[in-house]
Amino acid sequence: MSEVQTGRPVRAGGPASAPGGVAAGVPAGWEAVIGLEVHVELSTASKMFCNCPTRFGAPPNSQVCPVCLGLPGVLPVPNRQAVELAVRAALALNCKVATYSKFDRKNYFYPDMPKNYQISQYDLPLATDGYLEVPEGEGSRRIRIRRLHLEEDTGKSMHAADDIVTARYSLLDFNRAGIPLVEIVSEPDIATPEQARLYLEKLKAIMQYCGVSDCRMEEGSLRCDINVSVRRPGGRAGTRTEVKNVNSFRAVERALTYEIARQVEVLEAGGEVEQETRHWDEGAGCTRTLRTKEYAHDYRYFPDPDLPPLVLDPAWIEEIRRSLPELPDARRERYVREMGLPPYDAGVITASRALAEFFEETVRAYPQPKTVSNWVMGEVRRYLNEHGLEPEQIPVRPADLADLLAMVERGTVNMRAARQVFTEMCESGRPPAEIVRERGLEQVSDESLIERAVDEAIAGNPAVVADYRKGKEKALGFLVGQVMKATRGRANPQVVNRLLRERLGPPGTG
Amino acid sequence: MSIAEVEHVAWLARLALTEEEKRVMAEQLGRILDYMEKLRELDTEEVPPTFHTLEGMRVPLRGDDPRPGLEREEALAAAPDRADDLFRVPRTGEAEGEGA
Numbered sequence: 354m355s356e357v358q359t360g361r362p363v364r365a366g367g368p369a370s371a372p373g374g375v376a377a378g379v380p381a382g383w384e385a386v387i388g389l390e391v392h393v394e395l396s397t398a399s400k401m402f403c404n405c406p407t408r409f410g411a412p413p414n415s416q417v418c419p420v421c422l423g424l425p426g427v428l429p430v431p432n433r434q435a436v437e438l439a440v441r442a443a444l445a446l447n448c449k450v451a452t453y454s455k456f457d458r459k460n461y462f463y464p465d466m467p468k469n470y471q472i473s474q475y476d477l478p479l480a481t482d483g484y485l486e487v488p489e490g491e492g493s494r495r496i497r498i499r500r501l502h503l504e505e506d507t508g509k510s511m512h513a514a515d516d517i518v519t520a521r522y523s524l525l526d527f528n529r530a531g532i533p534l535v536e537i538v539s540e541p542d543i544a545t546p547e548q549a550r551l552y553l554e555k556l557k558a559i560m561q562y563c564g565v566s567d568c569r570m571e572e573g574s575l576r577c578d579i580n581v582s583v584r585r586p587g588g589r590a591g592t593r594t595e596v597k598n599v600n601s602f603r604a605v606e607r608a609l610t611y612e613i614a615r616q617v618e619v620l621e622a623g624g625e626v627e628q629e630t631r632h633w634d635e636g637a638g639c640t641r642t643l644r645t646k647e648y649a650h651d652y653r654y655f656p657d658p659d660l661p662p663l664v665l666d667p668a669w670i671e672e673i674r675r676s677l678p679e680l681p682d683a684r685r686e687r688y689v690r691e692m693g694l695p696p697y698d699a700g701v702i703t704a705s706r707a708l709a710e711f712f713e714e715t716v717r718a719y720p721q722p723k724t725v726s727n728w729v730m731g732e733v734r735r736y737l738n739e740h741g742l743e744p745e746q747i748p749v750r751p752a753d754l755a756d757l758l759a760m761v762e763r764g765t766v767n768m769r770a771a772r773q774v775f776t777e778m779c780e781s782g783r784p785p786a787e788i789v790r791e792r793g794l795e796q797v798s799d800e801s802l803i804e805r806a807v808d809e810a811i812a813g814n815p816a817v818v819a820d821y822r823k824g825k826e827k828a829l830g831f832l833v834g835q836v837m838k839a840t841r842g843r844a845n846p847q848v849v850n851r852l853l854r855e856r857l858g859p860p861g862t863g
Numbered sequence: 864m865s866i867a868e869v870e871h872v873a874w875l876a877r878l879a880l881t882e883e884e885k886r887v888m889a890e891q892l893g894r895i896l897d898y899m900e901k902l903r904e905l906d907t908e909e910v911p912p913t914f915h916t917l918e919g920m921r922v923p924l925r926g927d928d929p930r931p932g933l934e935r936e937e938a939l940a941a942a943p944d945r946a947d948d949l950f951r952v953p954r955t956g957e958a959e960g961e962g963a
Contacts, residue, residue: 413948
C-alpha cells in the first residue's frame with residue numbers, strides 16, 4: 354500500500370536511547386535487541402478449514418467436527434473470509450502480499466492438535482516485508498515486519514496439577530483448534546521494553562481499525578512471544594532467548610525488563626546466555642527455563658498434500674486494499690491538521706478505534722474538537738481507567754456528551770457540575786438535561802443571589818480577607834470556595850470572581 | 864545413511880526401532896538419498912522450482928458459514944479416555960499452555 358505520510362521523522366532499525374544514553378528497562382552500557390511474534394485470531398464466524406463456529410466461551414468440545422478433530426478421511430477447505438482478513442491485515446501493515454503461497458504441516462507431539470500437526474505456512478508465507486511506526490520522542494520509529502502468515506489455532510490444554518493422579522494427564526478442549534490466526538513476525542528492530550509495548554498497542558489498533566480481529570488479550574485473541582538478546586553498543590549480537598506465556602501488554606514490558614536484566618547479569622558475571630525457551634511467570638515476576646536448545650524443535654515442515662497452493666487474484670488483493678478504512682496514523686494526522694488537536698492527544702485518541710469513533714461522533718454533534726478532545730482525554734478516560742473498562746465499553750452516548758458540552762457552553766452548568774453530571778451519565782445512562790434538572794445543578798448566574806453569598810463569605814472570614822488585602826492572591830481562592838460551597842457548587846465561577854474582586858479591591862491595598 | 868541419522872529421524876517421529884529395523888532403514892533411506900544425488904547431476908538452472916506436488920492447482924475457498932459439527936457425546940465417543948467433557952491424554956512433559 355502507499356505509505357502513509359506522517360510528516361514526522363522516521364528512523365529504521367538501530368537501538369534507541371533516551372537522553373543520556375540510558376533507555377528505561379535496559380541497563381547502562383548495554384543494548385537490547387527485541388523481536389516479537391504475535392498471533393492474532395481472525396474475526397470469522399467459522400473455523401479456518403471447517404465450518405465449526407468460533408464463538409468464545411462455548412462449553413468444552415461443543416464446537417468440533419471430524420475435520421478439526423483430525424478424524425480419518427476428511428479434507429480441509431480454507432475459509433475465504435479468513436484469507437481476506439489476513440490480506441487486509443497484511444496490507445494495513447504495509448506488507449507485500451504474495452499471489453502464490455502455500456500451506457505446510459508443522460509436525461509436533463503436543464496433544465493440543467489432534468492431527469499431530471498444525472496447518473501453517475512455512476517458506477512461502479502470505480505476506481512479507483511490512484512495517485508499522487511507533488511514537489519515539491517527537492517523531493516515530495519504524496519497526497519492520499518480516500512476515501505475516503495464515504495458520505490454524507491449537508486446542509487448549511489444561512492440567513489438574515493439584516491432583517496427583519490427573520496431573521499425569523493433559524485435558525483437552527478442541528473448540529479453539531482450527532480457529533484462523535495470522536502470525537506476525539517483526540524484525541528485531543525493537544530496542545526497549547516500552548517500544549515493545551508501543552508496537553503491540555499499534556498493532557492492536559491497526560487490527561481493530563481494519564476489522565481483522567477484536568484483539569482481546571484476555572480471551573487470547575492476541576498473543577505474543579518475545580525474542581530478546583543483549584549486546585554492548587556496537588558489539589556483536591548476543592545469544593537470544595525466547596519468552597512465552599506473556600499475556601498482557603504490561604506483562605510484555607515486565608517480562609522484557611526482567612529478561613534483559615537477567616541476561617546482562619549473566620554476562621557481567623562472566624557467564625554465557627543459553628539459547629533457550631523461557632516461560633514468563635506473572636505471579637513471581639520472573640522468567641524460567643522451559644526447554645533448552647537440545648530439545649529445540651524440528652517441526653519437519655512439509656507442504657500439506659491436502660491443500661493445493663493458495664493462489665490469489667491480484668484484482669482481489671487490490672479490491673481489499675481499496676476497502677481498507679482510514680488507519681490510525683492517517684487519522685491522527687487528520688486530527689492534528691484539520692481539527693487542531695495536539696499531536697499527543699490525537700495519538701492517544703486514535704490509538705483505539707472505539708475511542709476515535711466516540712470522539713468523532715461527539716464532534717459531529719458538538720463541532721468543537723478541542724473541547725471534545727479535552728473531555729475524552731480527561732473525564733472519559735478517567736472514568737474508563739477507574740472502572741477498568743475498555744474504550745469499547747464507554748457507557749455514554751456521544752450525543753449525550755455533546756448535549757452536556759453545549760450546556761456548559763451556554764452556561765447552564767459550570768464545569769464542576771458538568772463533571773458530576775458526566776459521572777452520573779456513566780452510571781445511569783440517562784441524558785444530561787434530566788440529571789441537571791433532577792439534581793438542581795443549573796448554574797446560578799443571578800448576581801443578586803451570588804452577591805449575598807459573596808457578602809457572607811467576606812463577613813465570615815475577616816482573617817482571610819486581611820491576608821488578601823496584604824497581597825496574598827491565594828486567599829481569594831479560599832473565598833471563591835466558600836461561595837461555591839454556599840451555592841452548592843452552582844454559582845458561575847466567573848461571576849463569583851468578579852464580585853469578590855469588586856468588593857475587596859485589588860490585592861495588596863490593605 | 865548412518866545409524867545415528869536413522870536414530871535421530873526416528874526420534875523426531877517418536878518411533879522406536881529395533882537394531883534390525885535401524886539397519887534396514889539406513890539401507891533403504893540411503894538408497895532414496897542416493898537417487899536424489901543422481902537427480903542432482905541434471906542441470907536445473909532454467910527449471911522453476913516446484914514448491915508443491917499439486918503445482919498448477921489452486922485451493923478452493925469456501926464461504927464463512929458456521930454450521931454445527933458433532934454432538935459433544937459423539938465427539939468424545941472415540942476418545943480412549945475423558946474427564947467430564949474434556950479429552951484426557953498422557954502428558955507429554957512440556958509446560959502448560961505450550962503449543963505452536
